[in-house]
Amino acid sequence: MNPCGVYANHNVRLAKINVYGFDYDYTLAHYTPALQCIIYDLARNHLVEEHRYPDSCLNFQYDASFPIRGLYYDKKMGYLLKLDLFNSVQPGGCFFGRRRLDEDELESCYPGKHVSAEHIRNLVPLMDLFCLSEVCLLADVIQHFVNQKLRFDCTYVYEDVQKCIKYIHTSGNLHREILSNPAKYLQKNETGQAQNWRDLFEVVIALSDKPNFYHSQRPFRAYHHKKDVLLFTKVESFEPHGVYYHGCLKDFAEITKWKGSEVLYFGDHLFSDLRGPAQAGWHTAAVIRELEREISTQNETEYRFQQARYNKLKEVLGKFHGRSAAITKEENNILGELRELRSKSRQAMKEMFNTNFGSTFLTDTGKESAFAYNVQRYADIYTSRLENFLFISSDAWLFSPLNVKILPHHIKVFPAEKEGGQLTIQ
Template sequence: MAMLRARLLRLFLSPSNPIVKPSVLAGSSHRRSQRGFGLGEFRRGFSGTLVPELTTDDAASTAGADDEIERIQREFEEAKRNFDNIPEVLKEIPKMNPEGIYVNKNVRLDTIQVYGFDYDYTLAHYSENLKILIYDLAKKHLVNELKYPESCLQFEYDPKFPIRGLYYDKLNGCLLKLDFFGSIELDGCFFGRKKACLIADIVQHFVDAKLDFDASYVYEDVNHAIQHVHKSGLLHRTILSDPRKYLVKNSQVLQFLQKLKEKGKKLFLLTNSPFYFVDGGMRFMLEDYRDGRSWRELFDVVIAQANKPSFYTSEHPFRSYDIERDTLAFTAVSRFLPNEVYYHGCLKSFLQITKWKGPEVIYFGDHLFSDLRGPSKAGWRTAAIIHELENEIQIQNDERYRTKQAQFHIIQELLGKVHATVVSTERGQAYKKLMDDLNMHRRHCRDIMRSLFNSSFGATFLTDTGQESAFAYHIHQYADVYTSKPENFMLYTPDAWLHVPCDIKIMPHHVKVPSTLFKPH
């Protein structure tokens, strides 16, 4: 690292013009969003058109400020000349593994005796066709049952618009992307959006038609439609009618479960989905690998329609489910029998029956609130399954992204030096020109980095300024570890110790080019 630091310093800092004053970053996004600045106002905040008239007493200090500005300008020109050399330097920074396990809290796998799994998006891998299906079914429900205009049936799902972890402002009808501190990201706010996700399409329709509407009603109706699609069984029946279109077969999931069983681990399935849907999906995904044996033999306990997240706080009793008759038994459940299926229940009864202690249990799920928040509070270890992780890490490893990220940090550093050097009374033409140039290059870097992920909202885990997003915050809060799919755990031995990285970062899968690499010693 010392050698890398030295090379970076030689590349970007002019030895004859060191700036030794302390630097501060130019305006945090947290402060900007609270004041409601748009992008245009953001630029004017650095390069306003009104320049105070200088007095004779200010002349000396202005000359000194101009000297400092000239030094920073030369440093910037030197950095731009060396931008093409950045990729060679960054090759020495290791790339992250898209299929790795990333650790927020230390986990000793040798102490984990029980592995629990959600079904949807955890054990079951779905194709992109599922999102289109949910969109179309919910759209039809809005028109047929809630009497939305028939023109809404023309809407089409656009997979390039939404990302995971967005927020909806029910008061104003805006889709928002928030940063780690809950502030709205610049350019991360959309009021309607043609060919977008359903809620944005509906808002766009009312806007285009110049109709008055309450944004909270739109939210409630769309949410109701999506809930109906799931709870009515319409979605489940459609998936099972053509499983090859929606489900992805994956032998590695089976290998992972079998490996755990061979090591003497206990396994349980805890899902909100009905048993017939889980059974149909598991049989389809594993039928080529089980030689006719039931997938239920892999699990010590199978619980369907668990009603998470209330499962973790309620006192609902377990009911034994009769697979043949599709009925629930009336007898009390005092123990879990092999090859049986149970409905409903609660965490309190689950722990009383199994005698499994919290710290020896790890639960895998994709939904941070309904799957992982309850277990984390109950003392279970938690593993978040984030399918978007692989693609985001692959982009972060890409030379184009790393190059623009390095350039972005260099410009941020120079902006900090300008603000640490020049006070408001010393802002002349040289200052304005430099600030315009720096801000232009920073916007260029930010736009390119955003476009590599998602042209509308950028990265799922990061804001355009390199801060972690609100979605990243919730992963950090509720997931002890996170990865793209459960079978990634096969890359580690069952007795491995998973440690938080020694170089402290909020999200351990991020590799950043810190501005400190470009500071003189």
């Protein structure tokens, strides 16, 4: 599979698309790993300075190896969870602070390792790339409180961390930090450069307050670039090269006269960016940077071998358990060995992505993750970066492949050629 491919969950005919819209962060603009570090540092400092958390928290450092996108935080229990599409917790995918819960602990908290419909209201999705620093800070604070034997409420910890993350964005602190050193935080990309970025867009909207933009009644306000002020006059049309603040989808549709079926909107956040447009009848495209690494890993011979071995072991074990005859002691010993081999293959595949949570798109058992499920729900098409569309005709018809169990970029695994062309189980 092509790491830079464009994949379709639903058929989209680009010849019918007349309007292309784009989110900014992690869609048009992509950031270096240094951004996660500065978000973490600024939020950590604010947590200590304004929320009076212990000064010892200032020693925390962002750990890029810990989180992945698409996790959930249980506000009641304080757990970080990786779920599948059925809201079942991935084995080994539940952390309290930095400690992984064992199987017995997981079963006692979530019977059957499933999050009930009643309990699901306690979960907060952490779906965008800005959440990586938030996940890490949550885990570090909880682990520190546990180590220091401090009593705390898991909901309050989440609310405080979330307030700090929000503050560094709304206060302008993060913005000023990025502007102070763009080369440090922004990935340079000369593709499609123009002398003035506003020449590339018919309409530019700032501070739209997504996802509220899609269902609010907030009016647009025009921005006067030279005076650096918002005007008081009612916005009844969008002027060329103009910049507008706030607004709502209802007014946007009335002013532009664009029909939803002719609009394709790109974004990275499945809920804030894409759920609203999808519900409004727009076509949607998700930009998912992790896709390149995920597919590259899937393409590796070792991964294909481990996945094929895992699937074969799963098939053999299923046939054993499907028999009506009683299992002998010798057969039971063999079953134990097969389960151990299956567990080793599962762990090997997981560690190729992330040692704590595994793949962003798959659970360790090969099921669709909750993140992947939401990609299916809210994105007609998805890719790793916008530049990938340069290799596709503007008249192309993007088809969803038939008989796809998970997402279109997932490969169909055949036995890998290893050890003389044979798939061996040993």
